[in-house]
Amino acid sequence: MARVRLFGEPKTSELSLKTPVRKEKAMNDLLHTFHDVLGQHGLVPEEILADGNLHRCPTEGKPRARNGAYIAHLDKPATLWWCNWETDDQGTFCAEEKQTLSFAEMSAWRERQHSIRRQREEECTRRHVEAAQQARQEWNAARVCDASHPYLWRKGIPALEGIRQSRDGTLLIPVLDAANNLQSLQRIYPDGTKRFLVGGKVSDGRFIIQGQPEKPIAICEGFATGASIHLASGWTVHVTFSANNMPVVAKSARDLFTDKAIIICGDNDEIGRKRGGEAARLANAQLVLPHFTSGNGTDFNDLHQIEGLEAVRSQLEAALTKQHGLVALDMSEFLSMQIPDRGYLLSPILPVQGIGILYAPRGVGKTFAALSVAVAVASGGAVFNWRAPMPKKTLYVDGEMPATSMQSRLSSLVGGMSIPPQALKNLSLITPDLQPCAMPDLSTPNGQAMIEPLLKGVDMVVLDNIATLCRTGKENESQSWQAMQ
Template identity: 30%
Template sequence: MLRKFSTITSALQEELLSRGVNLNSIFADGKIYRFDAPDKRRGNLAGWYVCPTPEVAVFGFWHTGEQHLVTLAGGHDPIAAAHARKTDEKVKREREDVRRHEQGQTANQANTSWTSASAAAPDHPYLLKKGVQPHNLCQEGNTLLVPLYSNGRIVNLQRIYPDGTKRFMKWGMIKGAASMVGSLTGASHVYLTEGWATAATIHEASGCPVVAAMTANNLPVMACTLRRKLATHISIIIAADNDRQTCGNPGLTYGRQAAESIGANICWPRFPCEECACSDFNDLANCEKSRESAI
């Protein structure tokens, strides 16, 4: 069989180009290298590749979890395919080791920042804009810190700046981690939301504990985690975002997946406005306040 490429680096380079990634240099030394994913902001370094042998390369994207094989011989060579599968398994283990190490380092940094931070000020611009209390947040300078927990330990922080810009700590755990507003003590049911401000709004309105998954695609993961850890008499209600102006409505799509995965009830906001950018229960609360004050 004729090979299309003479080197694995050229084969990988062409495959990455077809996905919008243009790398000037590719190193086939068995080490894992990072690059920017084309669908995220510059400097994200969410893509990775490794060339463990002269015949095989593996690449993927942290934020989507996808992973792809590249070989010199292509998929019709059974020997190359078998070798590629074995390499793929080895690379996956090595990648997970790197991921765990980086997440551990970020968790340590997050705990250090959290310990040295002060309680969040109620008059922080973001809290005033959202119309909620600070609850369990801390503040570092003019930046709010939202703690993400996994197994009882802070593993990441979401930083919220006065203008509303939000950033997670780089390399930190997100999927499988969450923040909470309120206490589980004596609770008969718990709400699961996407964002922290939505969680604060629902807690203030209901008095119930609310878990914030922080991202839409983390809702199904956290729904299963909560159901596994909570007592059976505690019901879980998914309070999904309604991203009606976003293609595919990710908030409602993942919310429904979360509800179906554990047989939970789901609710989502219906808005009195048609053209506004409202998408979650915090938006709904503020929209209704604005309409009432205008009357």
């Protein structure tokens, strides 16, 4: 075994007792070369043990931890492997050119590479297991994410289901394997800095934003990008955390969802275009890159912030149409189709997927009427001459009513309509007095993003009223209503 000390003169080693001075000097030179190579990659071992075994060591970034590893061989061909777990940097150094090696030396080099590969894989497995345990501990200790988190606010996205926040304010995004097991975490700090758990496995990892099951799957790089895609389309999104990981996740998604439409949403930069194209080929999917009519950006969150969710939605839908094409049916095919009836939320005035507007002068009871409709739909009951065929999940968004007045009116309605207790859970309310912040402006992307997480599973939304909940633009201009619509 040969060693080299980092500081001061090297001590006399066993090597000096058994080898000529010239050979000893050559080996010490190699050890110093190895030390320089490790230093260039951020590793700072106290001494280099050139025994062919894997050794952990500190790094420049974490001098008290052991987030680096190396394997060193001095016998010709002298070989060094290193890995810096903090930067995910690893590589191999050989002191001789391969073409200068004899047949025996080349055989020894191949055997050495096999040994390094085996030890490296064993070390990776150990580190992945340790990081997964740490990830579970941090995840269990974290809390529900604040909707007002600085990173989310800057990106114009809500605190979607499935993410958490640590006590120091760091966002935690779970990195899941194909079986939905937690293998690592991505930390996003309030200033936007992103870090993964040291030693955690990211390859083939993904975070999934669940969308409507009948809609396509989008695959993208970053969490904020995925949130914008989901908000604009309602699609399920697989976040891969890096461009290099996109092809692996795309292939895995295609294997799991053989008949599903998959859209690869790449970043519009060199690596995004390259890996996005590779992912599209592996998944037999369509690649779409964001295009900007104004401003500069690279991903779909940039497009969301610069041009709005409608621009994101339009480009995604165009990509989907390009993949599948428009469908034209001849009259005989169309007439022979079994098209299910859309049905009603409240028959015969409110069809499923319909829009209704209640208009009346101020002070004649619009809120009381709207509440009556909401209670009827939520309970599967009747109001006026209209009946709800079955109970439906309803969200009532109130923009101006005092909470006490709303409570009084709703209590009277529930008592007068004989609502069954189990139906009370079907109606949820957002009312200004009980919010930690101002009511969202639903004519803006940020306002829509605030309400989006509350729409999961909701069949009907009541907005009371348009004037107080949609405050951007001019009320009498049709263009001002496009974002809201």
